[in-house]
Structure formats: structure tokens, C-alpha cells
Amino acid sequence: MPDLPPLREVIARHGLSASKKLGQNFLFDEQLLDRIAAIPESLAGESVLEIGPGPGGLTRAMLRAGAIVTAVEMDERCLPVLAELDEAFPGQLTVIHGDAMKLDHDSIMSGKPFHILSNLPYNVGTALFVKWQSGDKWPPLWCSLTLMFQQEVAQRIVAPAGGSAFGRLAVLAQWRSKASLAMKVHRSAFTPPPKVMSAIVHVTPDAEPEGVSPRVLERLTEAAFGQRRKMLRQSLKGMPGALAALDAVGIDPTRRAETVSVDEFVALARALS
Ligand code: SAM
Numbered sequence: 001m002p003d004l005p006p007l008r009e010v011i012a013r014h015g016l017s018a019s020k021k022l023g024q025n026f027l028f029d030e031q032l033l034d035r036i037a038a039i040p041e042s043l044a045g046e047s048v049l050e051i052g053p054g055p056g057g058l059t060r061a062m063l064r065a066g067a068i069v070t071a072v073e074m075d076e077r078c079l080p081v082l083a084e085l086d087e088a089f090p091g092q093l094t095v096i097h098g099d100a101m102k103l104d105h106d107s108i109m110s111g112k113p114f115h116i117l118s119n120l121p122y123n124v125g126t127a128l129f130v131k132w133q134s135g136d137k138w139p140p141l142w143c144s145l146t147l148m149f150q151q152e153v154a155q156r157i158v159a160p161a162g163g164s165a166f167g168r169l170a171v172l173a174q175w176r177s178k179a180s181l182a183m184k185v186h187r188s189a190f191t192p193p194p195k196v197m198s199a200i201v202h203v204t205p206d207a208e209p210e211g212v213s214p215r216v217l218e219r220l221t222e223a224a225f226g227q228r229r230k231m232l233r234q235s236l237k238g239m240p241g242a243l244a245a246l247d248a249v250g251i252d253p254t255r256r257a258e259t260v261s262v263d264e265f266v267a268l269a270r271a272l273s
Helices: 007-014 030-037 057-064 076-088 122-133 151-158 168-174 214-226 242-249 262-272
Strands: 047-051 068-073 093-097 114-119 142-150 177-185 198-205
Touching: 007 076, 030 057, 030 114, 030 177, 047 057, 057 068, 057 076, 057 114, 068 076, 076 093, 122 142, 122 151, 122 168, 142 151, 151 168, 151 177, 151 198, 168 177, 168 214, 168 262, 214 262, 242 262
Parallel strands: 047 068, 047 114, 068 093, 114 142
Antiparallel strands: 142 198, 177 198
């Protein structure tokens, strides 16, 4: 393994002060970073897309694990640091300078299967997650997502029905994927520490239920959770066919959205699709 200088030293040498605007909260603990890179099955020889490598802490851990990494970074100040990593792990790292929100991730990865690992910038994390989960093509090209979120967002992604954390994000993340909480990360692990705790979510694609239009499911959850305190017969009133679908599927129209399981939402969407 190449002998790399400590991350704090690299940051100091390159004068990389964390930018709040770019959602920069860096991880320096190499043991923690190695544990994060070990969350998906072995990365040896696997292609990985990383959004926001920053000074490259997680990138190093993945390269050490033998991954072939494509990293998209918006902050050009990080490019010289990443070029050093490229030199240390020849042929394993490609860096793209750009905005991950504007790029087509499947084409960056040359249309071949890939994992996504990222300590996401919080300001774009949820939008990217929704984008990865909303594709028309299923299974998607990504074969796993290992993503850092604010703990509250992570809990909304893996939430079971019945609680206040259960909502659109949970249905989106669970109707054709398996989503679990892989690790909680204390705020003190970051430099600078964010105000809230973080957690890593691990997601793998599952079989897509047959006969369900993703758009219909999306409209259904939007209507149901848009007025989550109301009974379904009220919140779904404006959606043609929804009340008949509740009846056909055997869901009591006096229930509220957060009591409806992911499977029940899927059955409702199938009846409406
Ligand atoms: N991976 C590093 C780590 O774990 O220490 C840095 C993580 S930091 C939370 C998020 C990184 O994403 C920053 O380096 C930031 O510059 C970058 N970033 C923010 N918005 C981005 C965007 N739209 N596209 C690509 N990178 C972005």
C-alpha cells in the first residue's frame, strides 16, 4: 500500500479550509473511513462512483480496498490533492471536476454496473438520492448505495410504516430496494463538526413489483403524505379512481397515510396503474 501522509497534513499543505456553501464536513479518521468502505461487499476490482471526494479521505479507503473509483468534485481547490491520490494508486482513480447534480451518472460510468459511495454534501444529498431511486430503468446500473446523511434523513429513508418518520422518502426507498441503517456517525467525527448527528444508509435494488407505474406511486404518496394528518378518503379525494382502489385493495379509507405499509401503497398503485 502506498504510504500516504495524514489527511490533516494534506489539508494544511493545500490550505483547504472547509466551505459551508459546498457542504464541506471532512472525515479524517482513516479507521472509520476503512469501515465505511467495507460496508458494501468487497470493493476489490469493483467500479465505484463517489460524489464529493473533497480531500479524498473516503476515496483513499476505497482505493486501498482495490476499488476503481470515479470521483465527481465541484471544488477545484481539491483537484491537486486528488491528483496526488491518482499518482499513489495508478489506474484506479478518475476525477471529474463538475456538479454531480448536472451529470448523467450512468454515462460517466460508461454504462457498466457500479456502486455509489459518498459522504454526501447535505445540501444536495436528498435530491441525488431521489434521482437514483426514481429511474425508469430497473434494476438500475448502480448495484449498491452507501451514503452518509443527516441522521434524521437516514431515519426517514429506512422508516417502517406506523411512525412519524414514515413518508414519501421511505416508500420511494423501499418499494423496489432494500434499505438499512449501516452505521451511525457522531458529529465529532467531522471537521468542522455539523450541528446534527449523521448516519450511513446502505441500499441495494430489489425486484420491481409487477404492474406498478412509478409515476402513479409517486402521485399517490404525494397526495397521501401531502395531507398526512387527514384520513385517506380526504387526502386522496382529488385523485381519480383512488377511493375505488382503496375499496378494491381492502384498505380502510379512514386510515391515515403513515399507517399504510409500503406493500399496501404498492397494491394501491397497481390498482390505479
Ligand atoms: N468525501 C469527503 C470526506 O468524507 O471527507 C468530503 C465530504 S463533504 C461532506 C462533501 C463534498 O462534496 C465536498 O468536497 C464538496 O465540495 C462536494 N460537493 C458539494 N456539492 C457538490 C456537487 N453538487 N457536486 C459534486 N461535489 C459536490
